[in-house]
Amino acid sequence: MRPSFFHHLHPPTIPARQARLRYTWGAGGFSVFLLLAVIFSGLLEVFFYVPTPEQAPLSIQSLTFLIPYGGFVRNLHYWSAQLLVLAAGLHLVRVIFTGAYAPPRRFNYLLGIGLFVALLLLDFTGYILRWDQDVQWALVTGTNLLKSIPGIGQWLYALVTGGDRLGAVTLIRFYGWHIFGLMLPAVIIGVWHLFRVRRDGGIAVPPPAQRQDAERINRTELVRREALAALFGAAGLVFLAAFFPAPLAAPIGEPDAAKQAALAPWFFLWVQQMLRWGDPFLFGVLIPVGWLALLALLPYFTPAPSAVELGRWFPPSGRAAQLIFSALAVTVLVFSLWAWLAAA
Amino acid sequence: MQRTRLVASILLLAAMAISIWRVETAPQPVPLAPTLTRQTEYCLTCHSELAEISPSHPIETFGCVICHGGERLALDADLAHSSLRGGRNPSDFSVVQESCGGEDCHSGSAAQARDHIPRVLRSIQATYAGAIANMRYTFGAQEDLSARMGIFAIQDPNPTSSSVPGLSAFDPSQETHPSLIAFSQNCLSCHLSSEPLPGKEYARLTGCAACHTPTAGTDLEQPLHRLTTAIPYTQCNTCHNRGNYELRSMHFQARSDQPTNRLDDYYQPIAQFVRCEWTLDCIDCHTRQEAMGDGHIYSSQKEAEYVRCYTCHGTLDELPLTRTISDPNDLALRLAFVNPQFDLQVGDTIIITDRGEPLWNTRRLPDGSYELLAKASGQRFTFRAVKGSACQQSAEQQESSYCHACHAVER
Numbered sequence: 001m002r003p004s005f006f007h008h009l010h011p012p013t014i015p016a017r018q019a020r021l022r023y024t025w026g027a028g029g030f031s032v033f034l035l036l037a038v039i040f041s042g043l044l045e046v047f048f049y050v051p052t053p054e055q056a057p058l059s060i061q062s063l064t065f066l067i068p069y070g071g072f073v074r075n076l077h078y079w080s081a082q083l084l085v086l087a088a089g090l091h092l093v094r095v096i097f098t099g100a101y102a103p104p105r106r107f108n109y110l111l112g113i114g115l116f117v118a119l120l121l122l123d124f125t126g127y128i129l130r131w132d133q134d135v136q137w138a139l140v141t142g143t144n145l146l147k148s149i150p151g152i153g154q155w156l157y158a159l160v161t162g163g164d165r166l167g168a169v170t171l172i173r174f175y176g177w178h179i180f181g182l183m184l185p186a187v188i189i190g191v192w193h194l195f196r197v198r199r200d201g202g203i204a205v206p207p208p209a210q211r212q213d214a215e216r217i218n219r220t221e222l223v224r225r226e227a228l229a230a231l232f233g234a235a236g237l238v239f240l241a242a243f244f245p246a247p248l249a250a251p252i253g254e255p256d257a258a259k260q261a262a263l264a265p266w267f268f269l270w271v272q273q274m275l276r277w278g279d280p281f282l283f284g285v286l287i288p289v290g291w292l293a294l295l296a297l298l299p300y301f302t303p304a305p306s307a308v309e310l311g312r313w314f315p316p317s318g319r320a321a322q323l324i325f326s327a328l329a330v331t332v333l334v335f336s337l338w339a340w341l342a343a344a
Numbered sequence: 345m346q347r348t349r350l351v352a353s354i355l356l357l358a359a360m361a362i363s364i365w366r367v368e369t370a371p372q373p374v375p376l377a378p379t380l381t382r383q384t385e386y387c388l389t390c391h392s393e394l395a396e397i398s399p400s401h402p403i404e405t406f407g408c409v410i411c412h413g414g415e416r417l418a419l420d421a422d423l424a425h426s427s428l429r430g431g432r433n434p435s436d437f438s439v440v441q442e443s444c445g446g447e448d449c450h451s452g453s454a455a456q457a458r459d460h461i462p463r464v465l466r467s468i469q470a471t472y473a474g475a476i477a478n479m480r481y482t483f484g485a486q487e488d489l490s491a492r493m494g495i496f497a498i499q500d501p502n503p504t505s506s507s508v509p510g511l512s513a514f515d516p517s518q519e520t521h522p523s524l525i526a527f528s529q530n531c532l533s534c535h536l537s538s539e540p541l542p543g544k545e546y547a548r549l550t551g552c553a554a555c556h557t558p559t560a561g562t563d564l565e566q567p568l569h570r571l572t573t574a575i576p577y578t579q580c581n582t583c584h585n586r587g588n589y590e591l592r593s594m595h596f597q598a599r600s601d602q603p604t605n606r607l608d609d610y611y612q613p614i615a616q617f618v619r620c621e622w623t624l625d626c627i628d629c630h631t632r633q634e635a636m637g638d639g640h641i642y643s644s645q646k647e648a649e650y651v652r653c654y655t656c657h658g659t660l661d662e663l664p665l666t667r668t669i670s671d672p673n674d675l676a677l678r679l680a681f682v683n684p685q686f687d688l689q690v691g692d693t694i695i696i697t698d699r700g701e702p703l704w705n706t707r708r709l710p711d712g713s714y715e716l717l718a719k720a721s722g723q724r725f726t727f728r729a730v731k732g733s734a735c736q737q738s739a740e741q742q743e744s745s746y747c748h749a750c751h752a753v754e755r
Contacts, residue, residue, distance in 0.1 A: 061417035065386070066373055072363055133426075224345070231352035239361035242366055250415055250427035 009194060010222055011202050016215040018203045018223065018311050023098070026229050027091035033230050034084040035190060037237060039259065041077035042179070045116050051175040056131040057251035064248060071245065078246030079237055083121050085267055088116050096298070096325045099305030099318040102203040106299040108196040111189055113296045118186040119265055125178035127265045131171060134249035137262030139166065141284075148281035202304070205311035263343050270335035273342070291328055298324060349486040350499070373419060378407030385409045385416035387424070400682055411443050432567050435552035435702035437465065437496075437537050438609065444552060454639060457675050464536070464552070466498055467637025467648070472535035474644035476514050479531075483521040491643035495535050500641045507647070526594035533596065534583040540564075541586070548582040555579055555635070573682050576720040577606070577625045584626075585610060607753065616745075616752040619652070620727075625720045631701045632679075638699075653747045655697050656706065656714070658729040659739040666708055668693040676702035686717040 017023070048067060050059040063070040069259030092112065095101055099110040128139050143166065146156040162169030197203070205211060264272035274283035302321040314322065374388040387408040393433045396403050409416045413429035431438035434443035445451035445461050452458030453468055464533070468474050471494030480486045480493070494511035503509040506589050516528030534542050542544040549560045560578035587598040601609070602655070606622045627635065634649045642648045658664040669690050679702070680688035686705055688694070693708040705717045709726065716725045730737070737746055 059415055061415060061423070065417060065419035069367055069541065072367060228345075228349055230351055231349070231356050235352060235355035235359045236361055242359065242363040245420070248418075248423055249419070250423070 008198070010219040011198060013216040013218050014203060014222060015205050015211070015213070015311065016217045017213045018205050019217050019225070021229075023094075023311075023313070024203070025090055025094055027087050027094055029229060030087040030195070030233055031084060031091055032190075033233050034080045034087055034237075035186075036065060036266045037080035037234075038077060038084055039183075039187075041073050041080060042146075045071050045077055046099065049175075051129070051172050053171055053252065056129065056171060057248075060130060060132075060248060064245070072241055075244070075246050076237060076242035077126075079240040079244070081126060082266075083237070085119055085123055088119055092116060093325075093329070096318075097322055098204065098313055099310055099315040099321075101299040101321070102204070102304040102307075102310070102318075103299070105196075105200045105204065108193060108200055109299050110195045110296060111196060113292075115186060115189045115193055117187065117292065118182050121335055122178060122186060123267060124265060125174045125182060128174045128180060129171070130248065131250055131252055132249040134247060134262060134263075136248075136252050138264045139170075139252075141272075143170070143265070143270075145280055149278075149285055150281070193310075203311075206308045210308045211311070222286040224344075263340070266336070269337075269339040270332045273335040273339035276339075276342075291332075294324065297327060320344055346652045351498065352482050369421075376403070376407050378403070379405050381407060381410050383409070383416060386419060387412075387414070387416065389419055390421070394569050397569050399684075401534070401571065413439075413443070430551070433549045433551060433553050435556070436550045437470065440465075447630075450552075457678075460495050460552075461634060463633075463637040463639045465496075465637075466500055466639060466641045467536075467635070468642055468645055469635065470637070471495055471498060471511055471531065471538045471641065472514075473530070473641065474509075475512055477643050479524060480519075483520060483523045485521060485524060489643060492642065494536055494641075497645055498641065500639070502639075504640055507642055509641070511641060514732060523594045530595050531589060534586070540582060541596075543598075545599070546582050546586055548579065554582075573627075573679070574685075574720040575625070575627050578625045616748040618744075618747060618751040619753060620725075622753070623723075624716075624718050624725075627720070628705060628716065628718050629703075631697060631703070633699065639742055650699065651697055652742055653744055654717070654730070656703065656743045657727065659742065660730055660735060660737065661739050662720035663729050664695045664714070664729055665698070667694050667696045667702065674702070679704045683719055685719075685722050 045063065048059055048063040048070065050056060060074070064074055065071060095109065095112065126140070128135055128142075143157060143161050146151045146160055149156060158164065160170075160173060162173045208214075263269065270286055271288055274287060277283055287308070298321045302324065303317060305315040305318035305321075309317050369388055370697050373386045374386045374392060375386060376388050377384045385407050391408070403422060408414070411429075411434050413427050413434065414423045415427055418424040428434070429443045430439040440461055441451060443457035447453070448458070450460040451462060454463075464470055471491070474496045475485065476493050476495075477489050477491040481489050485490060491508050491511060495514060497511060497513040499510040500507060514528070516525060519525055519528065519623050532538055537550055539550065540548050544561050544563065545560050547564045548554045548702040549557050549559060549564075553571070555572065555575050557568055557580050558570065558576060559568055560570060560576070560582050562568060585599075587596060588596070607617065609621075610617075629651050630649065631651060634651060637648065642707075654664070655663075656664055658724075667676075669688070669692050672690055674690075676694055677688055677690070680686050683705075688707070689703055695703040695706040695708075695714065697703065703716075705719050707715045709715050713726050716727065717723075718725065735750075
C-alpha cells in the first residue's frame with residue numbers, strides 16, 4: 001500500500017501486550033473519537049445557534065425542540081463533550097499509573113495536560129453558551145473569580161467578559177473562545193500530541209531486550225480494534241443522546257445577579273465546594289492553579305520510573321508520582337461529591 | 345472478533361433505530377403566532393384541548409405566553425413551565441402587572457376605563473385596610489379608624505378628601521397585642537392575595553382570578569381555564585359567606601356546611617334581605633368601582649360601597665338616574681359586549697349610579713318600567729320605580745334597613 005497520512009498515525013506494528021484494552025483502557029483513542037464527534041455535532045449546531053443574550057437560549061430551545069433531529073445532535077454534542085472530559089481524565093490516570101509520563105515523554109505529557117485544560121475550558125465555555133438560569137451561578141462566579149486576582153484581575157475580567165458587566169459582549173467572547181479561540185489550539189495540540197506519541201517511540205514499553213513478551217500486532221489489527229471500539233462508543237453515545245437530553249433552563253433575566261443554590265458544572269464542583277470556605281482568590285484561583293501546576297510538573301520533580309518497569313500498571317519506581325496524583329484525584333473527587341451532596 | 349463486531353454493529357443500529365423512532369413518534373409541534381406578539385409559540389402542542397379562556401381573549405390574538413409567560417419554544421413540560429408567571433395563575437397580584445397590565449390592556453388610563461390593575465390594587469378587597477384598621481383601633485394600636493396599613497404598601501397620588509393617600513405594609517411582627525397577633529395569624533385568609541382555606545367551599549384563586557375565574561365548589565387541583573365578568577354569587581361566597589370571626593379569641597369559625605339555599609344559609613342569621621338581594625347575583629347591583637375600587641384607598645367597605653335600593657328604584661320624588669347611550673364607544677356598550685346575553689344598543693336608556701357608573705345590564709322600557717338582566721344567570725327581571733307607587737318612605741331615609749322594614753322576606 002502506498003504510504004499515506006494515515007501511516008503517520010499508526011505504526012506498522014505495536015507490542016501486543018500494551019495494545020490490550022486492560023492496559024490502555026482505550027482512553028486516548030476514545031478521546032480522539034469523542035473529539036471528532038464533538039466537532040462534527042458542534043459544526044452542525046453552529047448553523048442554528050444565535051450568540052446574543054436574547055436569542056441564545058431561544059435558539060437552543062428551537063434547535064432542541066423544533067429542528068428535526070436538532071435535539072439529537074445537541075444531545076450528541078453534550079454527551080460527547082462530557083465523555084471527552086471523562087475519557088481524557090481516564091487517559092491521564094492511565095498515563096500516571098503506568099509511568100508513561102517519563103522521559104522522553106515529559107513534553108508530550110505537558111501537551112496532554114494543556115489539552116486537558118483546553119477541554120475543560122471548552123466544556124465550560126460551551127456550558128455558558130446556554131445563557132440560561134442554570135449556568136448563571138457559574139457565569140457570575142467564574143468571571144468574578146478573575147477579578148479576585150491581585151493586579152491583573154480587572155484586566156482579565158474585562159478581557160474575558162468584554163467590559164465591566166456581563167452581557168452581549170461577554171456571550172460573543174465565550175462563543176469566540178468556544179468555537180475558535182480554544183477549539184483551534186485544542187485541535188493543533190491534539191494532533192501534536194498524537195504525533196509526539198510516535199515521535200517519542202510509540203506506546204511506553206521496556207527496551208526491546210528487556211521485554212518479557214515479544215509479540216506484536218500489525219496496524220491492520222490495530223485499526224480493526226479501534227473500529228470496533230468506535231462502534232461500541234458510537235452505540236453508547238447514540239443511546240445516551242436518545243434517552244438522556246442535555247440540560248436546559250429558562251433564559252437568564254438579569255445576568256449580573258448570581259443565583260443561589262445553583263450547581264457549578266460537574267467538572268468544577270470541587271472548586272465550588274472550596275469557594276464555600278472563604279477567600280475566592282485562594283480557594284478559587286490559587287489552589288486550583290497550584291494543583292494544576294503540581295500535576296503538570298509531576299514528571300519533572302518525581303523520580304522517573306525505570307525503563308524496565310514501563311508497559312505495565314503501577315511501576316514501583318513511579319510511586320511518588322502515583323501517590324501525589326492519587327491524593328489530588330481523591331481530593332477533587334471528594335470535594336465534588338461533597339458539593340453535589342450539599343446541593344442535593 | 346467477528347462476533348464482537350456483529351454485536352457492536354447491531355448495538356449501534358439499534359441505538360440509531362431507537363433515536364429515529366423517538367424523534368419520528370414525538371408529537372408534531374403545533375405552532376401559533378398570535379397577532380399581538382407575532383412570536384410563534386408551541387404551547388398548543390400539549391394544550392390543544394384547553395378551552396379558550398374567554399371570548400375577550402381569543403387565542404389567535406393573545407396566544408398563551410403574553411399572559412402566562414413560560415418558554416414558548418420548549419416542548420418539555422418542565423422547561424416550558426419553568427418561567428410561568430404566577431405559576432398557573434398569572435393574575436396573582438405579585439405578577440399581575442406583567443401578565444394583565446399594559447396601556448391597551450388592564451393598566452391603561454382611567455379616562456379609557458382601562459385602569460383595572462391600579463384600581464384593584466387600591467381596593468378594599470386587595471388592601472384589607474378596613475379590617476386591619478378596625479382591629480388595630482379596637483386593640484389600641486391606632487387612635488382612629490382611618491386606614492394606615494394594608495396587605496401590601498400602596499400609594500394613591502391623587503387622594504380625595506374621603507380617601508387616604510397611602511398605606512404601609514401591615515407587619516404582624518411589629519404588633520404587640522396578642523389579639524392583633526392572633527388576627528394576623530388567623531384572619532388574613534380572604535383578601536385577594538391570600539391563598540384560600542382548604543375545602544371546595546373556599547375554592548378560589550388569587551388576584552383577578554379570585555373573582556373572575558369561577559372556581560367555587562370545584563377542586564382547585566383541576567385547573568379551570570376561564571375568565572368571566574359574569575361572576576355568580578357563589579364565587580363571592582368563597583370569601584363572603586364562609587363563616588364568621590370569633591372576635592374574643594380572634595379565630596375564624598368556618599361554616600361546617602356548604603350553603604345550598606341562598607336565603608336561609610347566609611352566615612349572618614340576623615341579616616335581612618329583600619327579594620332582589622337573594623335572587624340576583626351580587627354583581628347585578630354592586631358595580632365595578634365598588635368591587636374593584638375607584639382608584640382611591642378607603643378605610644372601610646362602607647366608604648367603598650354606595651349602591652342603594654334607590655339607585656335602581658328611585659325615591660318617591662325622583663326616578664332613578666338614567667342615561668341614554670349616544671356614543672358608540674360608551675363604556676356601557678363595552679361592558680355589555682363582554683357579556684353578550686344583553687344586546688345593549690346606542691339609543692337605549694340605562695340606569696346610572698350617583699357617581700355616574702353605568703348599570704349596563706338595565707334598560708328603561710317604553711312603558712316606563714325597567715328591565716334588568718342578571719349577568720351570571722341570564723334571567724330577566726322587570727321592575728317599577730318607587731315614584732307613583734304606594735310606598736311611603738321619605739326621600740331622606742334610604743338606607744336598606746328602611747326598605748327591609750316592609751320588603752324583607754321571612755326566613
